[in-house]
Amino acid sequence: MEQQIYKGKLTQFHRLKIAKKEDLTKNTFSLELEIPEDLKENFKFEAGQFVSVKFNAEEKEVINDYSMTSAPYEEKIALGIKINSPNGVTAQLYKNYQAGDELLVSEPNGRFTLVSKPSEFRTIVGFAAGIGITPILSHFKNILHNEPRTRLFLFLGNKRSEELVYRDLLDNLAKQHHNRLQIFYFYSQEKTADQFFYGRLDAKKLNLIINQILHLDDTDEESTIWDAVDEVLICGKGEMIKTLANACYHHGIPKKNIHFELFEEFNDDIYPVEKEFPLIENVEVDFQLLGKNYQTVLSNNREKILQQLLIQKFPVPYSCKSGICGSCECTVEEGEVELLENEYLTEKEEAQGKILACMSIAKTKKIKLNFDFN
Ligand code: FES
Numbered sequence: 402m403e404q405q406i407y408k409g410k411l412t413q414f415h416r417l418k419i420a421k422k423e424d425l426t427k428n429t430f431s432l433e434l435e436i437p438e439d440l441k442e443n444f445k446f447e448a449g450q451f452v453s454v455k456f457n458a459e460e461k462e463v464i465n466d467y468s469m470t471s472a473p474y475e476e477k478i479a480l481g482i483k484i485n486s487p488n489g490v491t492a493q494l495y496k497n498y499q500a501g502d503e504l505l506v507s508e509p510n511g512r513f514t515l516v517s518k519p520s521e522f523r524t525i526v527g528f529a530a531g532i533g534i535t536p537i538l539s540h541f542k543n544i545l546h547n548e549p550r551t552r553l554f555l556f557l558g559n560k561r562s563e564e565l566v567y568r569d570l571l572d573n574l575a576k577q578h579h580n581r582l583q584i585f586y587f588y589s590q591e592k593t594a595d596q597f598f599y600g601r602l603d604a605k606k607l608n609l610i611i612n613q614i615l616h617l618d619d620t621d622e623e624s625t626i627w628d629a630v631d632e633v634l635i636c637g638k639g640e641m642i643k644t645l646a647n648a649c650y651h652h653g654i655p656k657k658n659i660h661f662e663l664f665e666e667f668n669d670d671i672y673p674v675e676k677e678f679p680l681i682e683n684v685e686v687d688f689q690l691l692g693k694n695y696q697t698v699l700s701n702n703r704e705k706i707l708q709q710l711l712i713q714k715f716p717v718p719y720s721c722k723s724g725i726c727g728s729c730e731c732t733v734e735e736g737e738v739e740l741l742e743n744e745y746l747t748e749k750e751e752a753q754g755k756i757l758a759c760m761s762i763a764k765t766k767k768i769k770l771n772f773d774f775n
Pocket of ligand 1: 718719720721722723724725726727728729730745757758759760
């Protein structure tokens with residue numbers, strides 16, 4: 402076992418053997434990892450989580466996060482991986498590691514998870530683009546297995562059909578569970594027989610989906626399927642998530658029910674700041690994180706604190722960036738901060754000065770935060 406601070410958290414890595422490696426499309430592949438008996442507990446996971454994989458690429462050590470495509474009940478760790486460029490680090494992972502080789506793999510992580518409700522009748526909608534299907538595949542398999550009454554809709558975007566991963570698996574799931582799962586494929590760079598399925602998944606497309614697919618509800622004449630949506634899962638690149646999360650929110654889904662997983666560095670706010678504040682420039686920030694003290698200056702208080710610290714490459718912890726998961730929880734020790742939205746802290750914690758850095762704006766020229774001792 403090796404320990405290392407990664408993304409602001411002390412992370413444990415274990416040596417795992419690659420049990421299986423398979424090509425999926427021209428630039429995607431899957432890895433299945435072998436979990437020895439004595440590590441079974443360490444590698445228990447929830448649908449939607451990921452592992453961080455440490456490997457060598459051009460003599461440098463690299464750590465990348467990859468989501469599980471397997472569901473917890475399958476009791477295996479399977480990953481779906483995209484090679485973004487022929488000379489990038491993932492291409493090295495593909496070329497240099499074969500079945501039987503070992504990789505250093507972190508214990509499962511991530512908050513793109515849902516509470517399981519096996520006795521409820523739920524409606525869950527997933528939006529994914531490209532390789533963003535991976536954690537949603539894990540969720541959907543898990544829900545179909547654990548929640549006999551839940552119905553699922555998946556809207557999956559790709560540039561072209563040749564880039565679509567897990568097509569057979571998805572079609573089989575839809576066939577097997579035809580009364581509970583419907584999947585719709587969209588292409589942005591390939592003509593489709595029906596114009597409806599041409600183009601990106603964006604706010605305009607969501608309008609059409611709500612009006613033409615998620616409209617009449619056989620189970621309830623009074624409402625539409627969209628009105629019945631309990632949870633939305635979105636996975637893909639930052640801009641797509643921002644657009645769809647805001648569109649879902651404007652169409653009535655509470656933010657706490659919109660879950661997303663970013664598949665790239667994205668330091669923009671997912672939801673825009675709606676309140677106005679007096680402008681403060683050059684905000685001085687002191688903060689403590691994993692026993693170390695840091696000092697910096699934020700250019701102003703227009704952007705949320707976490708986003709500005711991430712742009713400056715500080716290793717602050719985060720996950721959802723939308724006030725839901727609690728990863729960026731910290732205490733205000735000096736100065737004033739406005740917590741704009743919060744789905745995580747209790748009133749008591751807020752009264753104790755706890756905030757979520759991803760949802761907070763500085764209200765004084767100097768602030769002091771402590772990410773330790775939460
Ligand atoms: S990153 Fe999830 S609450 Fe801030």
